[in-house]
Amino acid sequence: MGNQATEMLKGTLEGIVLAVLSTRPAYGYEITAWLRDRGFTDIAEGTIYALLVRVERNGLVDVEKVPSEKGPPRKVYSLNTQGREYLTGFWKTWDFLTARLEQLREGSK
């Protein structure tokens, strides 16, 4: 991904992480792997972790520590009610942006 994609992704990655969590609870490594499999190949696991810390601090997810076979317990994140509301807002903003950008593209043809 080029610099343009990185810059655009910056503002949407938090919403993307919440959207992934809306399908099922997951831990950081799983979310990163899921995104990489779907073409977000340059996503750093640390960046996803940093965003998970953020959404946890903002009260958008619930966290459960699950014992792991290898290493320390894993933090499993699940979207809570507040997170779902936040995600609804994210998609509304997304719809607004994409609709306006599409208008702009049509207009410039």
Place this chain on the structure above:
Amino acid sequence: MPDTDDNGILAKIIGPKKRWRAYKARVRALPEDYRLAVDAIERFLMLFAPKDGVRIETQFEDLADLFEQAAADGTPVRDIVGNDPVEFVRTFAENYTDGGYTPARARHRLIRDVNRAAGDTTGADDEGTV
């Protein structure tokens, strides 16, 4: 209530120190490449000032959590920090700080040291663009 006050003061002085020592011990226990990466990130994070009401020890404990888990999973250092470690560390630091002054020299050093930790000696010291 001198006892309570003393406890409060002691907790303030000794608490952070104990947490810091515990964090340092956890970092020492990491495999070498992970430890080198954490050391480099720690140096860079020192340039950021904590937010009001946020204990900066938490930031370092969260950093240790990330690298311990990644080491257990066998995630390579490069996959943790990405191609642009500065971007990752800034995103991470935003949780605990109001930003900081990160001169070019410090950014180059972070990139160089993380490259070394990731076993990439061919990379230039330039800031990543990806």
